[in-house]
Amino acid sequence: MCVSDENEFVRTYDVITSATYVEAKEVFTKDVVSQLPYAVSTRTGTLDYTGFLIDEERLVGMKDAAFAEGHVSDIDVFTF
Numbered sequence: 001m002c003v004s005d006e007n008e009f010v011r012t013y014d015v016i017t018s019a020t021y022v023e024a025k026e027v028f029t030k031d032v033v034s035q036l037p038y039a040v041s042t043r044t045g046t047l048d049y050t051g052f053l054i055d056e057e058r059l060v061g062m063k064d065a066a067f068a069e070g071h072v073s074d075i076d077v078f079t080f
Helices: none
Strands: 002-005 010-016 020-022 032-034 038-044 051-054 060-064 070-078
Touching: none
Parallel strands: none
Antiparallel strands: 002 010, 010 038, 020 032, 051 060, 060 070
16 A cells, blocks of 8 residues: 655555565575564655664654754654
């Protein structure tokens, strides 16, 4: 599913139910096969975030103020 909103962001959401293959290459010693279903959600557009944090339940977008010496001026929390 693909949706555009008023801010010109394009969002997609797909549920993957087929097997997924990850080649060994540099990370794994053998190819990895997963047969667990999962959801993929994407959002593209111009974002004003300077950093992100993620855990099992949320994605946090952080914004630094100009000349803030590393202090975060604003955050947005997205839950899934």
